[in-house]
Amino acid sequence: MPTLTPFEAIGAALAEEMRRDPTVLVFGEGVATKRHDLVDEFGPARVRNTPLAEGIIAGTAAGAAATGLRPVIDLLFAPFLCYAMDELVNSAGKLRFISGGQFAFPLVTLAMTGGGWGVGAQHNHNNEAWFVHSPGLKVLMPSSAADFKGLLKSAIRDDNPVLFFIDLALLHQPGEVPDGEHVVPLGKAKVLRPGSDVTLLSYGKTVHACLAAAEQLAAAGIVAEVIDLRSLKPLDEAAFLTSVHKTGRLLVVHEAARIAGVGAEIAAQVAERAFASLRAPIVRLGGPDAPAAASHPLEQAFAPDAAAIVAAARSLCR
Amino acid sequence: MPTLTPFEAIGAALAEEMRRDPTVLVFGEGVATKRHDLVDEFGPARVRNTPLAEGIIAGTAAGAAATGLRPVIDLLFAPFLCYAMDELVNSAGKLRFISGGQFAFPLVTLAMTGGGWGVGAQHNHNNEAWFVHSPGLKVLMPSSAADFKGLLKSAIRDDNPVLFFIDLALLHQPGEVPDGEHVVPLGKAKVLRPGSDVTLLSYGKTVHACLAAAEQLAAAGIVAEVIDLRSLKPLDEAAFLTSVHKTGRLLVVHEAARIAGVGAEIAAQVAERAFASLRAPIVRLGGPDAPAAASHPLEQAFAPDAAAIVAAARSLCR
Amino acid sequence: MKPKSQIVDETTLLEQMLLVRAYEEAIVAGSVAGKVPGTCTSVGQEAAGVGVVSALAGDDLILTNHRSAAHLLARGADPGRLLAEVMGRRDGYCKGKSGSLHISVRELGVMLTSTIVGGELSLATGVALSQKMLGRPGIVACFFGDGAACEGVFHESLNLASVWQLPILYICENNQWQAFVHRRETMKGEHISERAAPYGIDGATVDGNDVLAVRSAALAAAEGVRSSGRPFLLETWTYRSRGHFEPDDQAYVDPAEHAAWLARDPIARSRQRLVDSGRLPPEEAAALERRVRERIVAALAFADASPFPALDEMTTDVYA
Amino acid sequence: MKPKSQIVDETTLLEQMLLVRAYEEAIVAGSVAGKVPGTCTSVGQEAAGVGVVSALAGDDLILTNHRSAAHLLARGADPGRLLAEVMGRRDGYCKGKSGSLHISVRELGVMLTSTIVGGELSLATGVALSQKMLGRPGIVACFFGDGAACEGVFHESLNLASVWQLPILYICENNQWQAFVHRRETMKGEHISERAAPYGIDGATVDGNDVLAVRSAALAAAEGVRSSGRPFLLETWTYRSRGHFEPDDQAYVDPAEHAAWLARDPIARSRQRLVDSGRLPPEEAAALERRVRERIVAALAFADASPFPALDEMTTDVYA
């Protein structure tokens, strides 16, 4: 299997989908500069730099999506989505319903997030939960190069607006990507490591912390099941309910702030639908209710690490 | 006690605080037209109509708050907050932290939300959970005329940016408001009806549905405790944990979409911190993952009603 | 091919304006009676909407906003289905889910209506990009208010349309009001059309209460957009005679300004001109008015007979 | 009272520009060595920043963005504390929480720096409103880029500042680049200053690579804002010689354009003028450069000795 970084996997997914479907196009601030290989292959009409204006980038994508194109837009960093909320939430997310189904919005929005670059809270803010809470949108956040490619291809083919979050710390970490047509369906979590004592549920880079924690827990005789959610909306409820029915214990882990984060939704679902199986409190590990600091040690400490996961899992399994 | 509508209670709170503190001012689209009594008393410099531009309204408020004024801004309807997300989240919410504590942002943002006016999903969208998930912000959503007044006065005096959500259906429902200085602290829930069998936790207009449900449940021999959260951030964790320790059963109710709503945070906290007390699954009743329809029956069906609450509570207490 | 819209005569335009007026008056009466939800009417602005729409070709696309009755009706929307939508009924163009504020009628090319002020400006560039990249002939006509021109996205939209050379006819209906605030309070200068130049876009202002003037300005503007592939900003200078949203006591309105504009009512002016010139005998004008009123009575009956949507419609049409 | 800034001579300005250059070169070298995080440098733009700041009075307030070194240093910020901030250390002006992109120094009147492009434009109106309503003397100088002028909030800010008559000196540093995109790709026309007129605001463009020209244009503009209480838009026409963010190979830059601008380097020009006119003997110029470099060496040592913040700083300064 070839090895690609997520940056390259995204490029490969874009190229393949643009080859397959002439209505796919990509635009954003500097995307034609950053992905000049795509400009070479598909020309400047389908790979466009834009003015620095996230609102009109997203609005243009929504308008184009409703009328025959399949735009992928790069809004760079998740906090910049703040300038595009009307277009993403009020237009792309709602106008299908409002119009009684007259329009569909096949559009993908890319945004980087998370620590790793020391650029502070106006570049680093995991706000994916906002979009999970907004109707009409889908939300993805992969943790492996293969899923970056496979999920992006599915997102481009999906007829709904998809927010595709890129965990910055993963962007240049190489990983194996299956050869040829590799498509990963939306809404399917992945069991990365089966287990029976506790379920470690995560997405994005903290999946890797969960895997490392599972390794350490195994040494302590605790068999953890590790699940990568991948798709935050639609949520693969069956996947985590099944797991909790088996393990009776759930630890949800993400970098985003704990308060009202995606982990809260999962914990709440489990507390309702797998209550009888629960053998211990549901624990969430997530970022604090604070902006992310630029200072390296503070930035790194924001996201739960393997040690914290091990400690929490051990106390759950006591 | 005098009887005021929340609209009047808001006006009274504004007037009293503007009288008390000359740095308080209010601006927004049409606020000087709508509240001309305030213009008469405080003059056009402190009660301003603005151009139609939510971003600059919120940004101006943030800049003014950091430099000596205490602005209250009226952004009309919650979906319009989409145009002000950068200013509220990235500026007002984060610049205190980013600057290492050099600035504070004493500003209040008013926004109406919820069904009741048949104006559809671009005016009616309960997005309060976004702000609960955003650092540096506080979030209020009162259910009684007295709390509209008392909480708004506290919000104006608070040194942090506060989102003050106005449930549209309550705006013109009169209620008693204590005479004189009436201040309700942020972060304190209110037990409206004590009970022992099940906790009904809510905020905004569904509090009234919970009270009606509690009445019906009492007839069926189920003694429900009804708690009005009032403050969504800071959350009064002690209030709901104490209640669940007593009742062992929790039903969280709000009009906002269930998925990743404020109810999820509460359910998750209870599933972690009151697990041993729980005698039944935690149930959330909330709106569907859909935009709100304009059509009256659909709009009304969006929010959980007393019948749904009674049914859910009965099945919990079975 | 000459678009069929170019052979319209003023009597047809008058009929359309009368239809818009009668339709909105029916809504006002219905809302006073508690039978129809309140809306944003375009009473006083009929010429601005009808004149521009009459200048569009059949394959042109329209984006509009909350104050859309003239655009929809002039485009041929059925008043019965519109009223059904306003009343939240199943036979509304959007199945009752929209209500009055964001009615789209895709089959007529009225796309992506948004009640978020500025929403249509953010979407129009995308629709025009589709037209251009997919090689479709129609231009995009984007209606917005003077208030929307205060939103930042107005600037972003014009800038992008210019840089990407998108075929958009921007039409600012400057009706002097931005909800409960007069334009004078929110901007310096009177004319939105002057805001086009910095983006390299041409602009013009036309008397929005003269349907023929609007039509000819719009014909020229649309032709320019069509042949150049570039945007143009046309401002129709008009007045919102009724309140922002029904009901509205308009206590905040200067009576002198209001009266001056009422004296320039676009329907009265057009009718007068037609009658005076002998093109429309008074009894024919009366017959026209009667016919229009009858259509609206029938439309109201249709809408009223339409059922509310089933409750499970609450969650359909959310995802594709 | 004549603000003390008005008695500055060109040698002082040159020294400030040299300080900015040395400071940023130290960051570049440190980032190559992996010891300092990358930043957005203002190499090539020093005259634009220094010239404007030199024209401000001590009680004027500054809002800036990610490319702020010239504004901060010219205002008197300590390079040691700035470097400590860039390096995420406890003695940084923002306790290491900001890093390079949003450094505010309230004690110097550098307020509310935002790295959200356009953020400073949205905040400046509020700061100016405070100045005006609280009767404080200082005007507000708001620095932003040509890219920021594409964001809608630019338009909203200018419009509000004009309507509310706010004392804001808007300064657009048009450095031809918007991250990895040339201005040419994002707007028609060359000059941001032309975008002021529709809001009833005056604008001017000045050679941003001539520190004296910038200073005198800024003095006039600031004086106008101060006396009229109204906004003004000054564009400084300059060039970002290095990449957007360190490191950046600038592969996307036209070498001819780059070379032409390098030949107009503001520091070389000012130095030359001072030396040629006899106002600064070459050996004094060399001494100046040495002094500046020594200051930066000391600053770097200070920053490097500063510890990282304690981990519990992660959650302080969130709520007041």
Ligand SMILES: Cc1ncc(C[n+]2csc(CCOP(=O)(O)OP(=O)(O)O)c2C)c(N)n1
């Ligand atoms: C973003 C946003 N802000 C505010 C409103 C409330 N609102 C609806 S229409 C309107 C006035 C719009 O004025 P203008 O653009 O001139 O259009 P007009 O109503 O005059 O046709 C306002 C403030 C809204 N719908 N969307």
Ligand SMILES: Cc1ncc(C[n+]2csc(CCOP(=O)(O)OP(=O)(O)O)c2C)c(N)n1
């Ligand atoms: C809202 C937003 N969009 C994008 C970015 C990423 N970004 C940072 S600086 C920059 C270029 C800004 O260009 P300009 O305003 O001309 O300022 P310059 O960097 O040239 O000084 C971009 C795109 C950002 N920080 N904020």
Ligand SMILES: [Mg+2]
């Ligand atoms: Mg208007």
Ligand SMILES: [Mg+2]
């Ligand atoms: Mg620039």
